Amino acid sequence: MSVNASSAQSVTRPESVIIVGAGIIGASTALYLAREGVSVTLVDQHSIGWGASGRNAGYISMLSRAPGAELELAQLSRSLYPQLADEIDDFEFQANGAVVFYYEDQLPLIDGFVARRTADGLPMEIVDGDRARELCPLLPEDVVGAIHSKSDCYIHPGKFTEALVAAAVKEGANVVFADGLGLELRDGRCVGVDTSEGLLTADAVAVCTGSWTSQLLAKAGLPFHLVHLRMQMAQTAPVEDTRFDVAVYGPSLFHEYAFVRELPGYDDDLVLHPLQHIMPEVGLLELVCQRADGRLWLGCPIEFVDGPDDSQEPTVAGMAQTFAVLGDHIPALQHLPVERIWAGIAPQTGDGKPVLSKVPSLPGLFIGAGHAYGATVGPGSGRVLADLVLGQEPSIDAEPFRYDRAVITEGVSRSVTLG
Template identity: 30%
Template sequence: MSTRNSSDVIVVGAGVVGAACAYYAARSGLSVTVIDRGPVAGGTTGAGEGNLLVSDKAPGPELDLALLSTRLWRELAEELPARIEFEAKGGLVVASDDSGTAALRDFAAAQTKAGVRADEVSAALLRELEPHLSPALAGGFHYPQDAQVQPALAAAHLLRASGALVRTGEEVTVILTGPGGEVRGVRTPAGDVHAPYVVNAAGTWGGELARLADSFLPVLPRRGFVLVTEPLPRVVRHKVYAADYVADVASGSAALQTSAVVEGTPAGPVLIGASRERVGFDRSLSVEVLRRLAEGATALFPVLAKARVIRTYAGFRPYLPDHLPAIGADPGVPGLLHACGHEGAGIGLAPATGLIVARLMTGERPPMDIRPFLPGRFTSAA
């Protein structure tokens, strides 16, 4: 049982990844304290669209993690009914010409071998799935496994269901260690909290938290903007994005990249993205980015040209150079585990990450091969 000053595990970060770590740790019988310098879902989670995607991932470790998380999200939707606004609406990836369609076909064929369902949709049938799509599109692929949640609600309800002691508005300033370098807890301005395990789920600040333990993770923020329209009738039924979005996700470029991503929400507003650029933690509004996002969205859905944008917001994805999250034990600090660096996929990958971390702490076998995600892969670069 957690007390104010001790528990079995301290999770640093109250976003959706930290909440999932707390949830699965508690289900494994561990007492949990969650500490965040801000509110619940106050960082990347609160600025996310809630995407749970397999459609944008090539075969490999991240897709394997996403497929596991897809199954776990559906279980969570049963356990936390209606509260997280889980919507199994599917994704639709579209191409503007025949060469783009051919590239999508090759990508989908490889994904299918890895366990993804991808159904080709001809140009003539695209508008049956999305009646307001531009008639100029050449074709696309439908991904029925793609889904969406409301990310802040998901984080809050996972934390509530975990029974964890949640301490917000407290910044971790020290990782406490013992004589052998093993974790003993953390220090905040409110005092020391003791635990034999600390989980780094600090998102874009994951590298800074690692440094407090004399460890190294090269986490960098990658800024993105989202446009939010006025509530509309169900103009967009799926998550719809242009084929170049996949390339942007995989790119390591620091320069501005934009690709059209459009999706409706149960509450009515349409969310429009996506942009990526590495500009540190600069939150300055970029009119150029907003212009590009609006142009991309109206190219896909001309009807949106008449819709009013009621707000915009920026967020920061926690980026690691090889585009894979760091999940697992720190190689040099016993008791420190990392669960960060998921970039824009953290909401989708959160349950699998939480389950892996919980099993590592209880000595159980992880649910999949975690070697590609181990944090030690960065130690040689320190």
């Protein structure tokens, strides 16, 4: 692939685009651009979904998105998921909502949470303990109720990433496995990527390298400040006698989101399991879902780590907290065989919002990165980034996702939380 440098100066609608990073964001962007007739080359240093996209829980978590731009992006993405489920290979799209189960201890929080989220436009209702157990038969008798959030969904993230890439390839995209060593700059413009397999050039480049974005952009003198979160998962053997198709959350979830902690009546002691005080450095997005093959996925401890190349192996503290809290909250889980545990690194920006943006100082360069909840917003982010690359107005306001915000270019603190 090559580009005529003189025509590149005047291009507004690129004919060719290199996307670095075959995670959910790069793959979604690749599909939407390829469908518009753009010649797409998708580059990854490892394999499709090797990063966080092949390792996540697959929750399309509407109920935990902060109000405003974050929720708007999630709603765009949520509207695209059913179409993708019809159009691309199967990725186990489950659209029966999520339940957040709770005990008497959490009752003071529930009405306020549901009122807030309903006002934000999210369809949800409070159900009693019996209905909660119908939706998820694993839940014990002392669960007094659940919030049923109707627009939440879940997917198989690895299958989803593979399906997006396969669909993009059917539309003509090329996939290249190579290490993106640096951006190729000519006459103040980004015209390609230098890779371990040689130089690739195109009319535009989209950097969708997840947690590794700071490293690639730094080589072009562009700052990109992130904090890094190690998150972990476990998989049980298939559970044959119990089936459920809602995404399940436990009450520890409430602790992880800033907008929830600001609700009237919130108190850590209402939501944190006593064991969580022993390992305060580890947060827990308490979740259980059942895959199509009957296996359960359990998660999801969160720890700050120094960088993207920190260990992507599960930790004792993370797994201890997951098994202890979930095992206590849902005793039916206690004796299930554990088949597999794994971890991944997800990026987080200082204001919780990803970057979906051109780079004003470097024409030809676009960024789709900084996603801490990329399964939730992936298709929406891909759609917005594809529109920006094409010079089209996105269907939502992309200003909040600009690259040149201070939290991205100047820095973030480690006290950043998920929402």
